[in-house]
Amino acid sequence: MAGLSSSLYNLFFRKNTVMLGTVFASAFAIQMAFDSGSEKIWDGINKGRQWKDIKHRYVQAAEEE
C-alpha cells in the first residue's frame, strides 16, 4: 500500500507540470465519461420513444414504396 501510494505520488504529483497535465487529461476523461453515461441513462429512460428506436419501421416502409 505504501509502495503503491508513493509511486502514485511520484508519478503524478511530484512535478507541478505533470500534475497539471494529469488534471486536464482527467478533466477530458471525466467529461467523456459523463457525457456518454448521461446519454446512456437518457436512452434507457426513453427507450422505444426516440426516433432512432422507431426509425427502422418507417425507413423500411419508405424503401418498399
Added chain:
Amino acid sequence: MPALTTTTRALARTWTAHQLPAVRACTALSSHSRSISEVSASSSFDSPFKGMGSSEKTTRIPSFAKYRNSSGDESGPRVFQYFMVGTMGALSALGAKATVQDFLVNMSASADVLAQAKVEIDLAAIPEGKNVIIKWRGKPVFIRHRTAEEIKEAEDTKWEALRDPQPDSDRVKKPDWLIMLGVCTHLGCVPIGEAGDFGGWFCPCHGSHYDISGRIRKGPAPLNLEVPEYDFPEEGKVVIG
C-alpha cells in the same frame, strides 16, 4: 506658617502614599468578589468565561492523538490530499470549459443556416466537355466536366512560372470535375466559359484569361479562380459548401 506648611506636606505625602495601596486593594477586592460570583451556585449571573480564571485549564493542550496517522507512513494521506485537489481542479476546468463552449456554440451558425448554405448537384446530367453554371450563396459556380485532353493539358502546364503558381492536383479532387467560383479575381465580373487564349475562361471586363484549370494566365487578375469547398458524397453527386 512654616508649621502649617510641613503639616500639609506631610498630609499630602501620606495621602499619596496611601492612595495606591488603596486602589490596589480595591481592585483585588473586586476581582475576588467576581471569582466568588462564579463559584457560587446561588448567583443568577453565569459568566461566559467560566473556567478562564483557573490557569490549569487554559494551559492544558488537548490531545490530537486520535487524529494522528497511526501507521507512520504519510504518503497515503498525501496522495489522497493531492487527489482531492486535482479532482477539484479537473471539475472546475470542466465547468469553465462548458461555460466558454456555451457562449461559443451560441455564436456559430445554426443547422438550418448550414443546410441552406449547401447545394447538391447531379453530375450525371453534365456531359463531358460541357460547362454548367449554378448559383451558390448568391455567386455563380462553374462546374466543368473535363475531357482527357483537357486534364492532360492542365496537368502538363508549367505551373511554377505562373502568376499564382498552383498545380492542377491542388485545384481538383477528381480530375474529371473542375469546380470553382465564377467570379473574376480582378474586379468580380463573371468570366465567359470556353473562351480566351488558353482554352479556359475569359473575363470580358478587363481581359483576364484563365486556363482549363482556372489559373490566371494573362490579364490584370492577380489570383486563380477560387475553388470552393466541395465533396463527392456518392458517385455522380457533388455537394458544394
